[in-house]
Amino acid sequence: MVASLRVRHPGRANARVEASPLLGSRIALTKGEAAVFDGVSGKLLQAPAEKRPSALTQRVMAGLHFAQFGGYPMRWLYFLCSAVSCAMIASGLVLFVIRQRLKVAEANAGQGFLRLVETLNVGTLAGLMLGCIALLWAARLLPADLPGRAGWEARLFFAVWALAFVHAWRRPPMAAWREQLWAAALLCMGLPLLGGFSALSLDRTRLLLELSVFLCGAVLGWVAWRVGRADAADRLSRPLQGAVRC
Numbered sequence: 001m002v003a004s005l006r007v008r009h010p011g012r013a014n015a016r017v018e019a020s021p022l023l024g025s026r027i028a029l030t031k032g033e034a035a036v037f038d039g040v041s042g043k044l045l046q047a048p049a050e051k052r053p054s055a056l057t058q059r060v061m062a063g064l065h066f067a068q069f070g071g072y073p074m075r076w077l078y079f080l081c082s083a084v085s086c087a088m089i090a091s092g093l094v095l096f097v098i099r100q101r102l103k104v105a106e107a108n109a110g111q112g113f114l115r116l117v118e119t120l121n122v123g124t125l126a127g128l129m130l131g132c133i134a135l136l137w138a139a140r141l142l143p144a145d146l147p148g149r150a151g152w153e154a155r156l157f158f159a160v161w162a163l164a165f166v167h168a169w170r171r172p173p174m175a176a177w178r179e180q181l182w183a184a185a186l187l188c189m190g191l192p193l194l195g196g197f198s199a200l201s202l203d204r205t206r207l208l209l210e211l212s213v214f215l216c217g218a219v220l221g222w223v224a225w226r227v228g229r230a231d232a233a234d235r236l237s238r239p240l241q242g243a244v245r246c
Contacts, residue, residue, distance in 0.1 A: 015039025127164025188217025
């Protein structure tokens with residue numbers, strides 16, 4: 001299925017017509033393939049090469065990765081499955097830290113390793129989300145004609161992520177969780193407002209993106225609020241536990 005036609009050197013003897021296939025019409029990735037015709041005679045000059053089994057396998061794996069087949073329902077399914085997988089990994093890391101805390105409390109040793117694990121958890125989970133939303137802000141705030149713009153976006157992403165690890169090391173674990181989650185939530189919920197000022201036009205794709213980011217921010221805000229409540233309850237219970245021991 002043809003998605004687009006591109007005419008090169010129109011009106012000249014060396015005119016060429018490129019027919020590009022419709023992306024998503026099959027699982028195998030077809031991006032970069034095109035049929036090239038002579039713009040004067042219509043003769044076929046170049047056709048997509050027949051794929052060997054190894055090349056076809058690579059194209060199918062790439063197509064499964066980019067999910068250009070199946071339309072938006074398939075992409076939403078990918079998104080939900082990925083979110084569930086991330087939640088499973090995150091909950092496993094948190095449960096590991098809880099178990100390590102119990103071991104440290106029983107043995108009264110291993111504080112350094114526990115502190116390292118808590119820092120890595122906060123930076124890897126909350127810090128990564130903070131870096132991702134910072135990347136979306138950079139995409140809207142950096143000038144469009146900035147030389148090496150894509151490189152600056154990547155540098156900002158890694159800079160914010162690195163600062164998240166530093167912040168997690170310098171702050172108490174629960175405070176680091178709460179502060180980074182609140183920061184990510186506010187940036188997510190503020191992105192549609194920023195988009196309203198920076199966008200010349202609002203298309204359907206951008207509207208859905210910013211609505212999804214806003215909902216993610218609301219969920220992160222709820223999680224940050226629950227973390228704050230749990231931290232406050234834990235701090236209130238410590239004096240009571242000490243009084244009972246006395």
